[in-house]
Amino acid sequence: MTHAIITPPAAEPLTLAEVKTHLRLDGSAEDALLASLAVAARQYLEATTGLALITQRLRFYRDDWPADGLIQLAIAPLQSLESVTVYDAAGNPLAVALTGHVLDSAASPARLFLPAQPPTSRPLNGIEIDVTAGFGNTGADVPDTLKRAMLMHVALMYELRGAIPSEMQPAAIPAGYDRLVSPYRPVRL
DSSP, X not given: OEEEEEEOOSSOSXXXXXXXXXXXXXXXXXXXXXXXXXXXXXXXXXXXXXXXXXXXXXXXXXXXXXTTSEEEEOOXXXXXXXXXXXXXXXXXEEEOOOTTOEEETTSSSEEXXXXXXXXXXXXXXOEXXXXXXXXXXXXXXXXXXXXXXXXXXXXXXXXXXXXXXXGGXXXXXXXXXXXXXXXXXXXXX
């Protein structure tokens, strides 16, 4: 199952002021670079942990319904189910009734059960599941250990700024980063 961001986060977990304080920088000459490094740190952390740090809307795509009826949604923390859509033979979208659905957002990955699972006529990505995920709307809602990991990452990327262009970041991961984020990574057996 793949997913795409429908509505990106409205804010970043790290403010420019937090980054500049961590790096002990004054002035605004490198504000654009620092902001881009903070975005790169968030995107890397989200990609490697399956987390959504700030509230955002995502769309999961499935080809068909699972045999056991339980749909796993590999994003955390999951706030709510917004909609489910299937496509008919003419390619028209049909909303799936959410009545009686069960969303287990405490599980990792989150699980969804829908009593109504109408067939789709589209062979690929015929089912779309829209969810809202994230710790909250601001950086204050993000766990401090994750923010600390991102600050360390920004500091290392800033240190490497002359050797590695910002569009090629992240080029390295700081020591201790994995220990900070490991409690938030899904365990795979």
